[in-house]
Amino acid sequence: MSVVLAAAAAALFGFGTWLLLQRRLTRTIIGIGLLGHGANVLLLLSARRRGRPVFVGAPGPFADPLPQALALTAIVITFGVTAFLLSLAWRSFELTGDDLAEDDVEDRRIARSRVLADEEVVDEELLAAELADETRVSIDEEAP
Known part of the structure; x- marks a missing residue:
């Protein structure tokens, strides 16, 4: 399962980087979001508890809650930055009639x-x- 999540994070990073290098503002904003999601997946992957799920069997060590809190904080910050960038892109579209970065x-x-x-x-x-x-x-x- 870790390999699948690592591959998903790598795909998010790769596709996000590709979109970030495009000249359209909307694609650039989506690329920034994908890079953030890839970082969140890697952060949660590093904080995983090895073995069985947390609530199965006898009580044992739990997963570290700090990376999960950091991921939630990153999601909120990414949402705010994305909303701000979308408003800037919309204003640029209203002024120029196109979302192409000149x-x-x-x-x-x-x-x-x-x-x-x-x-x-x-x-x-x-x-x-x-x-x-x-x-x-x-x-x-x-x-x-």
Whole structure:
């Protein structure tokens, strides 16, 4: 059972990370929620009591209640953060008419500088090739 829960937590982390990297705000918010749920599953998995369920058989050691309290607190905090992020996404949708996260000015500047750097490299390579051709032609012309 632990392997199944660990696989479920890994799937929640993986899918949450994939959604977090998307450009749509709603997918990003869902990804944050899935990451939180994956952390809660791992937290509860680490606090599990090994063996039989708690209320079966003779009294014995109980599961540690601290991780369960932490998971409940994390659920409440995740709910509040999700509600806040959804309100921000709704406001962004009302202003722009789309929930796509646009590139900011810094992203555009970095992309433009990369394109210019690539063009300079290509220009330098062309210049070097032209100089090599001119040198070869001048050597060929000098030879009797």
